Amino acid sequence: MGFIGRQQEYDGPSAYLLSLLLAAARNELITSAIYSQLVKSADIERIPGLLGLSQMACSEDRDHYHGIVECIDRFKAGQDSHSTHATVLGSWQLGSQKLENLLRVLRQMEASSVKAYREICQITLGCDYRIFDLSYRNLNNNMEHQSKVDDILTKGLLHSLTLAREGCSNDFVEGYMA
């Protein structure tokens, strides 16, 4: 990993570190919700590998979310910790979106999580082992999620295009076959 050995000054929880944790928690909550919606999608079994990924990543990202919120609440000790969930989620709503759009949002948010965790690891390496260990684990899980979503958006799309060429319609390729 690029950040190993790059210990930086650390003088306790900073506003910047807290903002990174909030960003990571928000991403985890949203990706968990999207994976959960994908599991319920009627089309999911038409995309190879998507059901297994969605089931695994939904559970892992929900666990990541709770772990990061615990960190945030420790930072905010003495303050109102019940507002963390509302602060994290903000005004975000999933709404109804096509499968392809959900996958593109997932790819973007997994990449954003990976970026946030890399920074958190850089800041806490050698200084706050609890946050570092949690973030390092979450980083690796989300790198795997991102890689698998990438695979599905490329190989899965190609597979769907093949089906479409063979006469099997599929929402996943709408817009590409026009």
Ligand SMILES: [Fe+2]
């Ligand atoms: Fe994830």
